Amino acid sequence: GQNIDQPTEMTATEGAIVQINCTYQTSGFNGLFWYQQHAGEAPTFLSYNVLDGLEEKGRFSSFLSRSKGYSYLLLKELQMKDSASYLCAVSDDRDDKIIFGKGTRLHILP
């Protein structure tokens, strides 16, 4: 079966750091994505990891451990505009489909 788990909601303070975890169990694996989705808007691509390790891109970093079926998205120097849902998604190498988790709603407090 295929399953992607991530926390439903998280709260953090402006200027702080937050880590959003994602665990997955899929039949095939061809990379893990993180998307950001503001309420009522389309998801926008944040990161893609296919090899183990940390990928850094500005204030956002994404980590992958394939052996553990685990990823996290790290957001630094949080800004109010970072309040959004963050979707973890896995690409299945059998058919190129992307399986999405339910998303983590991140609330930023001033």
Add this chain to the structure above:
Amino acid sequence: NAGVMQNPRHLVRRRGQEARLRCSPMKGHSHVYWYRQLPEEGLKFMVYLQKENIIDESGMPKERFSAEFPKEGPSILRIQQVVRGDSAAYFCASSESGSPYEQYFGPGTRLTVT
């Protein structure tokens, strides 16, 4: 370069009516994916199409739902005899190749069935 376009952005239908959702992929993109998102839920894959071909429709209900991507014109997701449970946001994404890495999402169509 215009992004992925979807219309209408909002659609209200009464139970039993038909809903037609349109998606124009980015210029040069020949691969289209449709997803459904229920409130408080993640995106659920519905169907993957290339021009004139349905590649994978495993996520689409077998009844009432159909999709097409003709040689000319937008991709269409059609829902016949809508029911309240069809109320959701429907997102379209496109890519130049079949690689999921390069999917770009449209703004979505919010369907409300009354």
